[in-house]
Amino acid sequence: MKRRWLFLFIIILTWVAVPKSAAAQTPTPFVIAADELYHGDIATFDQPVLVLGEVDGDITSWFGSITVRGIVRGDIVSYTGSIELESGAVVEGNILSLTGGVTIKSGVEANGAVIGTEPLVSSTVTTSLINVLHGQTSNRLFLPVGISGIIGAIITILLTVALTLIWPRRTAGIGRALRAAPLRSALVGFLSTVLILAALPFVVGLLTLTLIGPILFLPLSLLMHVPYAIGFTGVARALTAAWPPTWTLRPPLAAAVGTLIIITPLVVVSMVAPAVALAIGYAVASWGVGAALISRGGALPIWQDRLVYGYGRSD
Incomplete structure (x- = not known):
């Protein structure tokens, strides 16, 4: 027994x-279209966020990545995911990523503090474990x-x-x-x-x-x-x-x-x-x-x- x-x-x-197999792939991103103005805060658990338009508020994700090509009027926080600011992006608030790192390309306007441009040394273990549990x-x-x-x-x-x-x-x-x-x-x-x-x-x-x-x-x-x-x-x-x-x-x-x-x-x-x-x-x-x-x-x-x-x- x-x-x-x-x-x-x-x-x-x-x-x-x-x-897991292909059925456990990365969740579909939460997208703000190029001609869209989103009022309010955005918060996700493991769903990635893609901003092509404008967000009048904060963006927070526990495990998901955040990519910005448009404008964010508030803060951007991804605790275990990555943050990427592509050319032309504008962020008026602070930017924080504890484990995924922050990538800022040329032509980006970031007016607030940026914390986590590289992942913390010990946090890569946490990120890998979380990715395994999510099939990544x-x-x-x-x-x-x-x-x-x-x-x-x-x-x-x-x-x-x-x-x-x-x-x-x-x-x-x-x-x-x-x-x-x-x-x-x-x-x-x-x-x-x-x-x-x-x-x-x-x-x-x-x-x-x-x-x-x-x-x-x-x-x-x-x-x-x-x-x-x-x-x-x-x-x-x-x-x-x-x-x-x-x-x-x-x-x-x-x-x-x-x-x-x-x-x-x-x-x-x-x-x-x-x-x-x-x-x-x-x-x-x-x-x-x-x-x-x-x-x-x-x-x-x-x-x-x-x-x-x-x-x-x-x-």
Whole structure:
């Protein structure tokens, strides 16, 4: 019975991680025609906005891109989408994009402040995850795909080794908890990630309401990734802990080898579908996050539940 639940979880996780077919393409843009004067504010969730005429108000989108060829009398804000001002565009208000970047071509009149001409360093992860959930692929890469994947792999290995050196017993405890209760770890980690993604737009929205909010976004984003780094380390420790005793490695080397085994196929996948590789990597890390939560950061000997509750055979 537990194997059936595990199989169902894998199906759901695959559906979330793999981009959808053509049926899940980008929504139809909200268009303001060239001869149209729109009075009032425009707000969309993930629908792109194209302004060819004039908008007497603000334009706001959570996930959609905003393209302006005409006139906007108010502010333009796209929290995780891109903003593009083409030649001849006029914007009288402020312009803000936290993760998608702002492109301003020649011949543009922008009278307000412009924030986010380039995406924040850590926000590309958020953008890619959101694009995956919407069936899109990442459309902005700063390095060639292969090189960026290799650099990411090296950083991940160094990070897991560092975390193992700092918390050798805790990361080992997370790995043992994951091996003792893999299904519980997967479900708890999956639900935690879903809750974080659901709350993220509202948190970003609150941060943008203050002047210091955009400045805090970067450190808060980095802080949010700490549990996933610890979770990924726990998965790497669990992988090498399953080896025969004669193959036992010291904790830092075990973490490095385990991470290399996990990250190598992801680097290969990233050369074809970077967003898919990123989503799978976060899924693996979420699995470790679940193990960390149920074991209280590796401090609770959850693997002893086998003796009390009978866990460990298929859960």
